Amino acid sequence: MKLNLFILTGLILTLTPHTWTAIAREGSTDKKEIIYKNPDAPIDDRVGDLLSRMTLEEKVLQLSQYVLGNNDNINNIGETVKKFSGKEGSLIFVGVEPQLRNAMQKEAVENTRLGIPILFGFDVIHGFRTVFPIPLGQAASWNTDLVAQACRVAAREAISAGIDWTFSPMVDIARDGRWGRIAEGFGEDPYLCSTMSAVSVKAYQGDDLADDGSIAACLKHYVGYGASEAGRDYVATEISRQTLWDTYLPSFEAGVKAGAATLMSSFNAISGIPASAKHYTMTEILKEKWAHSGFVVSDWNAVDQLVTQGMAPDRKQATMYAFNAGLDMDMVDNCYVENLADLVKEGKVSEERLDDAVRRVLRLKFRLGLFEEPYTVEKPQSERFLLPEYKEVAEQLAQESMVLLKNESDVLPLKKGARIALIGPVVKNRFDMLGSWEGRGIEEDVISIYDGLKAELGDESEIIYAMGCDFDGEDTSGFHEATAAAEAADIVVLCLGEKRAWSGENASRSTIALPQIQEKLLEELDKTGKPIAVLLSSGRPLDLTRIAPMADAVMEIWQPGVMTGPAVAGILTGRYNPSGKLAVTFPYTTGQIPIYYNQRNAARTERAGRYQDIQSTPMYEFGYGLSYTDFDYSPLKVCIYGSDRYTDTGDNVLTIKEGQTLTAEITVSNTGGMDGKETVLWYICDPYCSITRPVKELRHFEKKMIRKGESRTFTFHIDPERDFSFIGPDGNRFLEKGDYYIMVQDQKVRIRLD
Ligand code: NOJ
Numbered sequence: 245m246k247l248n249l250f251i252l253t254g255l256i257l258t259l260t261p262h263t264w265t266a267i268a269r270e271g272s273t274d275k276k277e278i279i280y281k282n283p284d285a286p287i288d289d290r291v292g293d294l295l296s297r298m299t300l301e302e303k304v305l306q307l308s309q310y311v312l313g314n315n316d317n318i319n320n321i322g323e324t325v326k327k328f329s330g331k332e333g334s335l336i337f338v339g340v341e342p343q344l345r346n347a348m349q350k351e352a353v354e355n356t357r358l359g360i361p362i363l364f365g366f367d368v369i370h371g372f373r374t375v376f377p378i379p380l381g382q383a384a385s386w387n388t389d390l391v392a393q394a395c396r397v398a399a400r401e402a403i404s405a406g407i408d409w410t411f412s413p414m415v416d417i418a419r420d421g422r423w424g425r426i427a428e429g430f431g432e433d434p435y436l437c438s439t440m441s442a443v444s445v446k447a448y449q450g451d452d453l454a455d456d457g458s459i460a461a462c463l464k465h466y467v468g469y470g471a472s473e474a475g476r477d478y479v480a481t482e483i484s485r486q487t488l489w490d491t492y493l494p495s496f497e498a499g500v501k502a503g504a505a506t507l508m509s510s511f512n513a514i515s516g517i518p519a520s521a522k523h524y525t526m527t528e529i530l531k532e533k534w535a536h537s538g539f540v541v542s543d544w545n546a547v548d549q550l551v552t553q554g555m556a557p558d559r560k561q562a563t564m565y566a567f568n569a570g571l572d573m574d575m576v577d578n579c580y581v582e583n584l585a586d587l588v589k590e591g592k593v594s595e596e597r598l599d600d601a602v603r604r605v606l607r608l609k610f611r612l613g614l615f616e617e618p619y620t621v622e623k624p625q626s627e628r629f630l631l632p633e634y635k636e637v638a639e640q641l642a643q644e645s646m647v648l649l650k651n652e653s654d655v656l657p658l659k660k661g662a663r664i665a666l667i668g669p670v671v672k673n674r675f676d677m678l679g680s681w682e683g684r685g686i687e688e689d690v691i692s693i694y695d696g697l698k699a700e701l702g703d704e705s706e707i708i709y710a711m712g713c714d715f716d717g718e719d720t721s722g723f724h725e726a727t728a729a730a731e732a733a734d735i736v737v738l739c740l741g742e743k744r745a746w747s748g749e750n751a752s753r754s755t756i757a758l759p760q761i762q763e764k765l766l767e768e769l770d771k772t773g774k775p776i777a778v779l780l781s782s783g784r785p786l787d788l789t790r791i792a793p794m795a796d797a798v799m800e801i802w803q804p805g806v807m808t809g810p811a812v813a814g815i816l817t818g819r820y821n822p823s824g825k826l827a828v829t830f831p832y833t834t835g836q837i838p839i840y841y842n843q844r845n846a847a848r849t850e851r852a853g854r855y856q857d858i859q860s861t862p863m864y865e866f867g868y869g870l871s872y873t874d875f876d877y878s879p880l881k882v883c884i885y886g887s888d889r890y891t892d893t894g895d896n897v898l899t900i901k902e903g904q905t906l907t908a909e910i911t912v913s914n915t916g917g918m919d920g921k922e923t924v925l926w927y928i929c930d931p932y933c934s935i936t937r938p939v940k941e942l943r944h945f946e947k948k949m950i951r952k953g954e955s956r957t958f959t960f961h962i963d964p965e966r967d968f969s970f971i972g973p974d975g976n977r978f979l980e981k982g983d984y985y986i987m988v989q990d991q992k993v994r995i996r997l998d
Pocket of ligand 1: 317320367411464543544749
């Protein structure tokens with residue numbers, strides 16, 4: 245036997261995988277001899293072997309996804325799977341205990357002909373049980389290490405519940421604050437979003453998907469979902485090829501390059517073709533140009549929705565359009581199961597395309613190690629959720645995401661011993677601090693601002709609490725108590741904001757101002773003449789036209805997650821120095837939308853873009869954020885890499901030749917009275933190009949701690965091919981000769997590419 249095996253192995257090594265499959269298949273039941281069951285065989289061989297054994301029905305089921313568990317998502321109502329065969333490709337698993345998942349997996353692995361494990365997915369967007377700030381807040385931290393740590397924690401908790409695959413990160417560029425889903429992404433800028441996309445993918449997936457603690461990522465929503473007109477969810481988008489390439493695709497390309505296992509197609513139609521039926525994006529770009537070897541899953545019911553969108557007259561044609569365009573797995577709506585086999589038999593879908601899709605799904609299952617370890621180890625929740633080190637990451641990320649927008653007369657941090665009137669609907673609120681897509685987070689896990697500040701201050705300061713009013717409505721009966729609290733205090737900390745259901749999926753708002761009742765409460769408190777620090781909890785940028793002038797300090801805290809209280813209290817008392825900077829522009833009023841920093845030059849300079857009634861500039865621009873300390877920036881210097889002859893911001897031009905790279909440097913000194921973190925944002929500008937470009941484009945950023953009295957140097961190594969080039973409507977990058985600027989804050993150095 246040993247000898248035979250030896251000979252066989254020798255033979256196998258000299259054969260093509262195809263012949264190998266044929267030999268191993270003959271009557272063998274030994275795991276090692278059935279190629280797809282052999283953990284030592286290369287994944288592609290295992291996939292090929294398994295595929296060759298599958299019937300048409302089995303293949304189609306691998307491309308279908310259903311729900312398992314009690315789905316409480318109001319926008320995506322789907323009953324738990326009823327006719328479970330064990331042969332389904334994937335289940336969206338809504339649960340925190342792995343027992344049910346394991347039982348279903350057992351059916352699949354032990355009681356089906358081929359024993360193909362199921363892939364369990366779920367929306368783990370900003371944490372599973374340890375809920376972190378919403379992604380828009382995470383982006384404002386500019387701290388890629390913390391974002392990565394949060395993804396690792398989320399992955400660990402989700403895996404312990406039986407999840408193999410998260411529908412995250414959401415990397416849609418969003419420039420319309422009315423759109424509720426702006427909360428779920430990393431803001432308005434392609435570079436920041438691309439960076440966070442790659443960081444999240446790598447953190448979720450680790451070095452090897454089969455490792456403990458690694459979970460498959462899913463870039464969504466592919467593509468252009470954030471361009472929804474007027475911020476209305478699910479509606480059509482109008483995106484030119486140029487904008488598709490320079491704005492909406494980069495964050496997906498970055499995620500794909502980082503190894504993202506899957507993508508989710510978006511609901512929107514792109515200039516007439518629904519994204520879930522768009523061959524150009526799913527096949528030509530993703531699978532051909534970017535050579536992505538993973539698969540694309542539809543968004544919820546998106547295949548069926550091709551009928552609603554007016555593309556396909558019925559579900560069968562919808563299936564044909566979606567599948568032939570490159571959409572591999574069908575989420576929930578049963579279209580593939582009902583129609584795909586017939587379409588193959590009728591020759592309307594090729595067997596080649598079918599096999600390609602199945603291969604992609606199987607490949608991920610092998611990569612995740614599901615064939616070897618299909619079950620989740622069942623452990624008590626206390627050993628897997630909300631561990632102290634997880635909460636520490638949550639607190640750090642929350643505090644670094646908060647953005648101090650105004651701080652007149654240094655009203656913050658609070659003075660020691662000051663009596664504080666803590667007012668507003670957000671103060672004791674825990675539920676809304678979780679934000680939308682709270683994973684499996686629960687209200688009870690959240691430390692409120694009230695509890696956080698109480699714990700932080702102990703007996704040191706008196707806190708006088710009044711709710712004042714609710715988030716909305718017209719009930720002003722609490723105003724009196726609130727004013728009395730303000731009058732009895734030295735400072736008012738007023739906590740206003742949005743409910744979590746006001747952002748997220750299908751949660752658009754026509755105005756991004758807070759409801760009038762909250763503004764009125766501030767107006768009343770303003771009359772007391774006490775200094776007022778306003779904290780804002782929201783899932784979007786806000787219109788602060790009326791609020792900002794009445795407040796002495798304003799801080800955006802987003803929806804910070806389970807550690808809301810300690811993070812806010814830490815900043816209020818000065819234990820933390822705020823270091824967040826906006827990842828999205830705060831317009832002056834809703835009427836300015838869409839407004840974002842990287843718009844193109846207008847036709848006229850002085851008079852362009854003016855409004856008759858309001859300023860044309862935003863209230864707070866992208867990258868804006870204050871600190872309790874002061875940072876001084878040295879003159880910006882640039883030199884050709886390897887030389888020590890620097891050019892600075894004067895009239896000088898640094899001329900470089902093709903192939904040369906640059907080093908840009910700036911030194912930042914902390915001249916204030918407190919240690920603090922500073923993020924340097926590096927922009928480039930190409931003032932003249934055959935395709936006009938944004939007024940400036942972020943190309944690099946770095947965040948560092950600078951102790952008081954100390955200086956740190958920030959460096960940007962510039963490769964013109966990468967950093968000065970632009971992308972055209974054909975998806976090809978090009979680099980034109982001429983002038984470019986490297987910019988930091990209001991300094992710029994001119995470079996000439998010869
Ligand atoms: C619909 C949402 O658009 C998407 O983001 C989510 O991943 C799926 N539903 C699954 O819940």
